[in-house]
Amino acid sequence: MGITKTEHFTEQQNDLAILAKAIGHPARIAIIQHLIKVNSCICGDLVNELPLAQPTVSQHLKELKNAGLIKGNFEGNAICYCLNEEGFEKIKVFFESINTYLENKKDHCC
Amino acid sequence: MGITKTEHFTEQQNDLAILAKAIGHPARIAIIQHLIKVNSCICGDLVNELPLAQPTVSQHLKELKNAGLIKGNFEGNAICYCLNEEGFEKIKVFFESINTYLENKKDHCC
């Protein structure tokens, strides 16, 4: 039905899914990578960096912001976006637990 | 248009997006967590563990498999699924670069 049965899963599972889903688009990966590359907030030059129209970029920024992966501050007539450490911290913990498991697991069958 | 402009992004950006998107659903998070919890392949008991019908679970498993996050082997008349280290390795590298950046960055503006 296109509607995820959110209520049947734990809050942690839903939170992680929201974060991963927000990262799950090449434009949003590109935005994150650009933020890291320029090593500061991005104020304005993002539309020129991406192969997408301005409203589309704005929409992707909104989704990253809603997921808690970036945060934006007004800076004059522009808005500056930075990575939000909180969001990435949550995912980090999840992937660390997976990596710990994968490093220690013995290959039982697969 | 609902269609991602895949061709305008790098292969790495698209690959990462596919992986993150596959993780971006609570049922698929639950599957991954269950695989870690039981510390072996899952052969059959997954439908009982999830609040979803069997075809839906099968579909989620397929998506995780297509993304390269799990792998399945026939085991008699059942199929056993395990985590696929390769897929998680790719994401791990991405998140490590983000974490390295976040740990070293000075808060310029946001």
Added chain:
DNA sequence: TATTTATATTGCAATATTACGATATAAAAA
């Protein structure tokens, strides 16, 4: 061989996502 058991596929309805033109908003600059 017939039945059971486990999983996959098909088909479809409901909802979500993606993209962008048009337009709105709001601060800066002329």
Added chain:
DNA sequence: TTTTTATATCGTAATATTGCAATATAAATA
């Protein structure tokens, strides 16, 4: 104050995702 610049929102079309009943497949067992 008017214009420019930067960003957000609205509306809408195209496509994707989610979920499941019905059905198919395929190996194990009776």
